Amino acid sequence: MTVYVARRVVLAALVVVGVIIATFVIARVVAGDPAATWAGPHASAAQVAAARRFLGLDRPPAVQLLSYFGGILSGNWGLSVHTHQPVLSDIGTAAPASLELVTIALIIALVVAVPLGLVSARWPGGLADQAIRAGSILGVSMPIFWMALILQLVFSQRLHWLPAAGEYSPSLLFSHPLARLTGFSLIDATLTGNWPMLGGILAHILLPALVVAAYPAGLIARMVRAQVLDTVGETHIQMLRALGFRERAVFGRFAMKLAWNPVAAAVALVFGYSLVNTFLVEAIFDWPGLGSYATASIATLDTPAILGVTLFIALVYVAANLIVDILQAALDPRIRLR
Amino acid sequence: MIEAPTPADIPGAVLPQGQALRRGLRDNPLLLVGGLTVLLIVVVAVFAPLLAPFPADAGTATHPFAVLKPPSAEHWFGTDQVGRDVLSRVIYGARISPLVAVIVLVIACVIGVPLGIAAGYFGGWVDEVIMRVTDVFLAFPSLLLALALAAVLPTSLTSLTIAISVTWWPWYTRLIRGQAASVAGRPYIDSCRALGIPRWRIIVRHVLPNSVTPLIVQVSLDFGGVILTASALSFLGLGAQDPTPDWGLMVAEGQNYFTTAWWVVTFPGIAIMVTAFAFNLIGDGLRDLLDPRRSLLP
Numbered sequence: 001m002t003v004y005v006a007r008r009v010v011l012a013a014l015v016v017v018g019v020i021i022a023t024f025v026i027a028r029v030v031a032g033d034p035a036a037t038w039a040g041p042h043a044s045a046a047q048v049a050a051a052r053r054f055l056g057l058d059r060p061p062a063v064q065l066l067s068y069f070g071g072i073l074s075g076n077w078g079l080s081v082h083t084h085q086p087v088l089s090d091i092g093t094a095a096p097a098s099l100e101l102v103t104i105a106l107i108i109a110l111v112v113a114v115p116l117g118l119v120s121a122r123w124p125g126g127l128a129d130q131a132i133r134a135g136s137i138l139g140v141s142m143p144i145f146w147m148a149l150i151l152q153l154v155f156s157q158r159l160h161w162l163p164a165a166g167e168y169s170p171s172l173l174f175s176h177p178l179a180r181l182t183g184f185s186l187i188d189a190t191l192t193g194n195w196p197m198l199g200g201i202l203a204h205i206l207l208p209a210l211v212v213a214a215y216p217a218g219l220i221a222r223m224v225r226a227q228v229l230d231t232v233g234e235t236h237i238q239m240l241r242a243l244g245f246r247e248r249a250v251f252g253r254f255a256m257k258l259a260w261n262p263v264a265a266a267v268a269l270v271f272g273y274s275l276v277n278t279f280l281v282e283a284i285f286d287w288p289g290l291g292s293y294a295t296a297s298i299a300t301l302d303t304p305a306i307l308g309v310t311l312f313i314a315l316v317y318v319a320a321n322l323i324v325d326i327l328q329a330a331l332d333p334r335i336r337l338r
Numbered sequence: 339m340i341e342a343p344t345p346a347d348i349p350g351a352v353l354p355q356g357q358a359l360r361r362g363l364r365d366n367p368l369l370l371v372g373g374l375t376v377l378l379i380v381v382v383a384v385f386a387p388l389l390a391p392f393p394a395d396a397g398t399a400t401h402p403f404a405v406l407k408p409p410s411a412e413h414w415f416g417t418d419q420v421g422r423d424v425l426s427r428v429i430y431g432a433r434i435s436p437l438v439a440v441i442v443l444v445i446a447c448v449i450g451v452p453l454g455i456a457a458g459y460f461g462g463w464v465d466e467v468i469m470r471v472t473d474v475f476l477a478f479p480s481l482l483l484a485l486a487l488a489a490v491l492p493t494s495l496t497s498l499t500i501a502i503s504v505t506w507w508p509w510y511t512r513l514i515r516g517q518a519a520s521v522a523g524r525p526y527i528d529s530c531r532a533l534g535i536p537r538w539r540i541i542v543r544h545v546l547p548n549s550v551t552p553l554i555v556q557v558s559l560d561f562g563g564v565i566l567t568a569s570a571l572s573f574l575g576l577g578a579q580d581p582t583p584d585w586g587l588m589v590a591e592g593q594n595y596f597t598t599a600w601w602v603v604t605f606p607g608i609a610i611m612v613t614a615f616a617f618n619l620i621g622d623g624l625r626d627l628l629d630p631r632r633s634l635l636p
Contacts, residue, residue, distance in 0.1 A: 014470065014473075015474055015477045016477075017479070018470070018473070018474030018477070019474060019477050021474075021500065022474060022475075022478075022483075023486070026487060026490055027488055027490070042339050042458070106496075115377050118634045130367070130368065130444055133368065133370055133622070134619075134629055135616045137368070137622055138611075138615055140562075140618060141562055141566070141611055141614035141615035141618050142614075143566055143569055143570065143573075143586070143589070143610040143611055143614070144570075144609060145570060145573045145589065145590075146576060146603065146606075146607030146611070147607075147611065149589070149596055149603050149607070150603075150604065150607070153596060153600060154599065157597050166381050176445075193356075222622075236513045272479045273479045274483070275479075275483070276485070278483045279481075279574070280570055280573065280574070284483070284593070294485075295574060297489075298489045298574055298575070298576065299575070300484075301489075303490055305487075306485075306486055306490070307486060310478070310482055310483070310485075310486040311476050311480065313482055314477055314478050314479075314482065315477060317477060319479070336384055
């Protein structure tokens with residue numbers, strides 16, 4: 001087990017090094033001349049040269065890469081051109097809202113998709129199966145920015161069931177101000193017993209979370225179906241049937257138990273994907289997370305901010321995969337013996 | 339895109355023909371629906387100038403007196419913020435994202451397949467180097483890397499195509515590597531070597547054809563994913579620019595008028611969804627057809 005974990009950690013560290021090099025290449029090679037961007041469109045040649053010295057771009061590339069590495073490791077991710085704040089502190093402010101959004105979305109996706117996948121697998125080829133398969137394929141085919149606009153139009157502009165935008169209604173700011181403990185609004189509201197605020201945030205998070213949930217729900221439903229169908233053919237499941245367990249228990253309790261492992265791996269992968277999908281959703285719902293920050297950075301050509309967010313999400317992605325790998329190995333001895 | 343459910347790496351799988359194909363189609367009506375829809379999209383794209391009621395509206399034409407008109411007998415999908423016919427623009431849009439997807443997938447295969455074959459066939463340090471590089475690329479969610487690249491490149495459809503291609507090839511390298519490695523270890527390849535057949539000929543005539551079937555399924559599955567990625571980047575303003583009738587861009591342009599003029603956003607969005615859906619149905623159906631385990635199911 002220790003060898004397995006050590007191997008995984010080393011591989012993950014190698015990937016992180018590669019990811020940092022990749023963002024460096026994008027920032028310094030692909031992005032044109034950062035000094036010219038920094039100095040502004042009307043800068044003279046002397047000002048661009050000064051910016052180049054100030055940004056350290058006159059040094060050899062290898063030295064620049066090393067200092068970039070040092071900066072990343074010591075928490076200096078550069079200054080945002082747009083907000084004039086350190087990129088890392090901007091990300092620290094924005095990340096909790098996005099992590100909450102994605103977590104709620106994945107909970108919705110699991111609650112909806114696991115039962116649907118099980119129904120699909122229990123009567124394969126049937127009408128329900130065809131409908132659920134079509135629905136899950138539709139879920140992964142959804143242009144989510146469009147779905148966000150449509151849901152917003154229908155449920156908040158026309159039906160007035162749910163708030164259209166923001167994290168909570170502005171009036172709560174005065175009547176029930178949110179005390180910041182962890183930075184995660186839902187957790188803070190719960191910890192301080194601020195129930196009106198908690199309800200307000202939940203009402204505001206619902207629409208964007210539904211939109212972000214579309215892709216993971218489709219993926220998970222298809223996965224559960226495939227995994228359970230794989231499992232029910234195996235001898236130990238036939239044994240359970242022979243022992244007289246009902247079909248419901250055979251599927252829900254035993255076949256699903258074996259399906260959880262790959263489903264958990266997919267959820268970890270899709271967590272990173274959903275964080276990127278917030279780029280397409282948050283700005284529409286004015287949700288104050290990484291997605292809104294990233295779209296604002298794209299609009300202002302704020303390269304350090306764009307690459308900071310890129311690096312951050314890639315790190316979350318690598319970390320999520322690593323954690324799932326290790327958890328799976330801890331739970332399932334077949335994996336660590338491989 | 340992730341394709342987590344049963345990956346298509348079934349060694350030695352071949353596309354069924356004749357009766358088997360007909361039975362497969364009957365058992366999976368969704369595949370048929372997807373195929374017919376894709377056919378329809380291709381027809382629309384090819385005959386766009388004949389089908390569009392106002393072909394000039396796909397270009398620079400503007401009609402200041404017909405701005406944001408709701409759907410009517412004359413303009414079935416209404417008109418947009420400069421008075422252009424939305425139906426005509428949606429029809430011409432069938433020539434843009436699907437074409438971008440074709441180009442991206444061709445580039446991804448041209449880069450990914452040779453690297454995958456090299457890694458799988460030669461093994462050793464070639465394999466190590468190539469696979470560690472793909473590991474790094476696969477550590478980014480593909481939309482994220484494409485977005486970062488498209489954001490720093492000059493804004494254009496070409497940049498968008500390049501940005502997505504760069505993120506897509508590692509999937510194919512990984513897929514083909516597994517296939518090629520298993521083919522390379524089989525006895526008939528050893529016989530070829532013993533007969534003194536040149537290495538390039540073994541690769542081109544034997545390893546490649548025997549590794550390529552799962553790739554076909556994966557490419558058809560990825561078509562929808564590329565279209566969604568491309569339209570997402572266009573929506574963020576990182577692809578085509580006005581007046582190009584790109585679906586993602588049309589949704590982005592319409593969102594400012596959305597509360598009063600729903601049609602400008604709704605129809606191009608439906609076009610994206612239907613296209614991605616149709617290709618995903620085909621990919622999903624093909625994977626089932628190729629999966630021998632399917633025959634065990636009731």
